[in-house]
Each structure stands twice: as C-alpha cells, then as structure tokens.
Amino acid sequence: MAQRYSSFEKGGRMWLLQRVTAAFLLVVLAFHFFLLHFVHHADEVSFLMSAGRMETMSYYSLMVLFLLTATFHGVNGVYNALVNQGLTGTKRTVIKWTLVAASVVLILQGIRTANAWAGIPLY
C-alpha cells in the first residue's frame, strides 16, 4: 500500500484541530492583548473591571473558548514536540496522560476564575 508523506497519525484529526485552533487563537489572542494592554492598561486592572467584562455572556463565552483552544493548542503542541523528539512506548503514554491531567486542571481552574468574576456560583 502506498504511504503518504506525513508525520501525523489518527487520520490527521489532531493535526487539523491544531490548525483550526491556531486560526482562532490568532484573532482572539490579538484581541486579548489589544484590549488588556492598549485599550485598558495593565496597571489599571481591578477586580471590578475584570468582573464587569466577565459578566457579559459574550465576553465570558469567548474567554472560556479562548481557554479551551489555547490549552488544547499549547498542550498538543508540547506533546507533538516530544513525539517528534522520539518519545515512544510507556513514557509516551505516561506523558500523554500527564498532559491531559494538567490540561483538565488548567481548564477547571480557569473556569472557576471566570465564574468568580461573572458571579456564577460554581467555583
């Protein structure tokens, strides 16, 4: 059977997700930097201002989606880098699940923080 030139597995699903999240992050990360450094300045940050933004459902949803995509893109990027470096076997499985666990913790903590600002009593 003819082989295809590719360093990716699983039919390239993760490969595609890495690129889809990249395109999303390009826009949202630029917006994030612009809003929080140029429109508002870092030294003017306060709990009430952050809460004011996060109480808007559209902003809250965008930030949660930002957290999910950034975590996936970053952690999957680290995993790909390690696999390309030659990570195989048991080590690969252990590192994969450690990264999954770290992602879950990061996402849960991020959502708890967003909820604390938004006044959603789930934190």
Place this chain on the structure above:
Amino acid sequence: MSQSYNRGLIEDFSRWREFEAGMWAWIFHKFTGWVLIGYLFTHIAVLSTAIPASGAETAVLQAGNDVYTQTIVSLEGLLLVRVLEVGLLAVAVFHMLNGARLLLVDLGVGLESQDKSFYASLVLTGAITVASVPTFIAGAF
C-alpha cells in the same frame, strides 16, 4: 504512486549549525511555543486570586483592596514584570506571525518564499514590539 519517507528523528537540534531560514523559524516557533504554554499556566495561577477576592465586601472591592487587585497592582509595579511583559509580547507576536506563515504554507501558499516570509515575521515582530514598549512601560516609574 506516492513515496514513503523515513525522516528519522525530526527534532535533531544539532541541525541548528546549518544555517537555513526554515530551521531557525522552526527553532523559534518551538521555543516561543514552550514559553507561551508555560505562561498560560502561570497566567491562570495569578488570575485565580480572583476566586478568594470574589468573597470580599463591596467596599473592599471598590477601594481595590482585594487580593486580586493587590496582586496585579504589585506585580505591575515591578519594572522586571513590565520588561517580561514586553518579552511575552515579542514571543506571542512571533509565534502568531510565524504560525500564520505555517498555516499559509499548509494551504499551499508561499512555500517558495518561506524564507522571505520568515524574515518578514522577524522584522514585523521587532517593529510591533518596539512600538509597544511605551504602552507596556507606562506608569512603571
């Protein structure tokens, strides 16, 4: 019929000695990626101070005396943090511009001029970073 390739270890860091634009783009993309994921974990940890802060009295929040506001204000008061933020911006901008370059190459655009687009990413990163310094440093002194 398509051909199969054995590329061996993709990440052979000794290759940095052979100067090629694409190689350096790859090294910088990897380095900036590691910095950004490291920062994401730190960022959420610092922002988590909003959780205890949310229990504070309204008057405390209005006065900015809650743990979240105090943490951010103290961090932003350090010149080192401001300088690191400029570094973070440079790292993020490069990763974004080079990432856009990689997305385009994946879509079949610009493979022939991939070296030029790498240099363009570097120049633009430098320009955006320098132009942002006044905004990032404002109020630090």
